Amino acid sequence: MVNKEYRKQAKISKNSCIKCRKRKSIVSNGFCRECFIDLMERRIRRYLSENELIHKDDILTVHDKLSLFCLKRAIKGLPVRIEFRPKRMDYGSMLNELSGKTGNKKQKAIVPWTVDHENHYFLENMFKQVKPKFIGILGGKIKLFAELLDSELALYAKFNKISYKPQIKDNFMDSIAKRDNNLRFSMKSAVSEIARL
Numbered sequence: 001m002v003n004k005e006y007r008k009q010a011k012i013s014k015n016s017c018i019k020c021r022k023r024k025s026i027v028s029n030g031f032c033r034e035c036f037i038d039l040m041e042r043r044i045r046r047y048l049s050e051n052e053l054i055h056k057d058d059i060l061t062v063h064d065k066l067s068l069f070c071l072k073r074a075i076k077g078l079p080v081r082i083e084f085r086p087k088r089m090d091y092g093s094m095l096n097e098l099s100g101k102t103g104n105k106k107q108k109a110i111v112p113w114t115v116d117h118e119n120h121y122f123l124e125n126m127f128k129q130v131k132p133k134f135i136g137i138l139g140g141k142i143k144l145f146a147e148l149l150d151s152e153l154a155l156y157a158k159f160n161k162i163s164y165k166p167q168i169k170d171n172f173m174d175s176i177a178k179r180d181n182n183l184r185f186s187m188k189s190a191v192s193e194i195a196r197l
């Protein structure tokens with residue numbers, strides 16, 4: 001959430017974007033539409049590059065239009081093969097995809113998995129007292145939206161006129177993060193730490 005103090009210190013008025021500082025309507029977390037879109041795309045690119053998930057000559061299988069759109073923007077110019085095989089990607093089919101066998105090292109599946117999916121998956125297994133097997137970075141599978149909230153992805157999709165419906169309704173997480181969405185990110189970091197133990 002945008003810190004009032006930050007605006008004050010940086011001398012940014014209430015009606016301006018905290019990034020470009022222009023007086024525009026604020027769409028999310030203090031950002032105008034353009035800066036919000038830019039931020040989302042940068043987060044995806046940073047996630048892919050920091051974790052070295054995509055390499056030259058990879059064969060990337062994509063099942064949904066939103067992932068296809070974002071992937072193409074993220075990899076710009078990198079010579080990879082993208083295979084688009086449309087399929088409904090709900091939570092269940094994403095889990096199937098994550099648990100499926102991987103082909104050769106160059107073959108990778110793109111899954112539209114978000115911060116909320118990661119948290120939900122962890123909590124679901126914790127309550128069942130089962131070790132969650134598909135937390136964090138997985139070989140041959142790329143959680144394209146691992147650094148985005150479901151709500152952010154929905155807004156991003158809307159601005160780009162692509163349909164996307166968040167499918168996770170997590171009352172437990174919603175009640176914790178009611179006032180502060182950052183808690184969703186904190187939870188995800190904690191989950192990765194726990195999974196490493």
Ligand SMILES: [Zn+2]
Nearest residue numbers: 017020032035
């Ligand atoms: Zn802006």
